[in-house]
Amino acid sequence: MDMRDLGRVAYLPTWQAMREFTAARDASTADELWLCEHDAVFTQGVAGKPDHVLDAGAIPVVQTDRGGQVTYHGPGQVxxxxxxxxxxxxxxxxxxxxRVEEAVIRTLAxxxxxxxxxxxxxGIYVRLDDPFGHARLPEAPGGAPFDKLRxxxxxxxxxxxxxxxxxxxxTYHGVALNVAMDLEPFRxxxxxxxAGLETVDLSTIGVSTTWxxxxxVLGQKLNAYLAP
Structure with a gap:
């Protein structure tokens, strides 16, 4: 994939640019990977329920066409x-x-x-009691159900x-990795x-790195794991 570092950009025009790129591409269009950081914004997926936004305050809420429910994007997130x-x-x-999940797991590794x-x-999770340990989560039919683990x-x-x-x-939309953020908006x-799901970043669990x-690293892993 051709990698593009967009830097810090607003969410709405970036989303629109992804949609336009996807609508205009044909069989000869090269794949691309856009890496960026967004200004503070809550985004709702197609399955998102309004009551999962508890208190947006001054942070805008954008209804999108991606899968999933509500999440937050902000400075300090790749x-x-x-x-x-x-x-x-x-x-x-x-x-x-x-493969996208595996790229994130390998980035964390x-x-x-x-x-x-x-x-x-x-999404991808870490054990708060041992983020650097290699113990697997308890086995359960179909994976480790989140509710059961809690x-x-x-x-x-x-x-x-x-x-x-x-x-x-x-494809468009993608993945967001928390690096060193103000995590308060996730609450x-x-x-x-x-409800009550804790969100962390690399800084919170003791990893000092730059955006x-x-x-x-995430770009390299995505490029490698999304190769044919």
């Missing part, structure tokens, strides 16, 4: 938008999601952090959110629709 022709690369949607998939709660007292923090859109076999929503370094 956002990756893969603009990929799935038919050309031979990747099905479910595998695409798995670069910084010594163990990331986890959790059944029933899209009931069993396993503290989890969400460190990356995933929301995609596929149009004419081409104004129910991330993934889960540029995290963006570079």
């Amino acid at each position: 956002v990756g938008y893969p603009l990929l022709d799935l038919r050309r690369t031979g990747i099905y949607v479910k595998e695409y999601v798995f 670069h910084f010594g952090v163990t990331g986890h998939r959790v059944g029933g709660a899209p 009931e069993n007292g396993i503290p989890l923090g969400k460190i990356a959110a995933l929301g995609i859109k596929v149009s004419r076999h081409c 104004r929503i129910n991330p993934c629709g889960y 540029n370094e995290a963006a570079s």
Whole structure:
């Protein structure tokens, strides 16, 4: 993929640019990966419920066409938008999601952090009691259901959110990795629709890195794991 570092950009025009790129592309259009940082904004997915926005305050809420529910974007977060022709690369949607998640998990591993998939709660999580440990989450049919883990007292923090859109076999929207943010706005929503879900960033769990370094690593991993 051709990688583009957009820097810090407003959400709405970036979303519109993704839609225009996707609508205009054809079979010969090169895939691209956009890396950026957004000004503060809450975005609702197509399944998002208004009551999961508890108190937006002065932060705008944007209804989008991606999957998933409400999330927050803001300074200190790396956002990756893969603009990929799935038919050309031979990747099905479910595998695409798995590969994006794997790129995030490998990015976290670069910084010594163990990331986890959790059944029933899209995104990537870390164990708050041991973010650098390699112990797997308890096994359960169909994965580790999020509610069951919470009931069993396993503290989890969400460190990356995933929301995609596929149009004419081409992807847009993508993934957001929390690096060093003001996390307070996450307390104004129910991330993934889960009340009280804690959201963390690399800084919170003791990893000191820059936005540029995290963006570079995530970009490399996405480029590698989304290759045909």
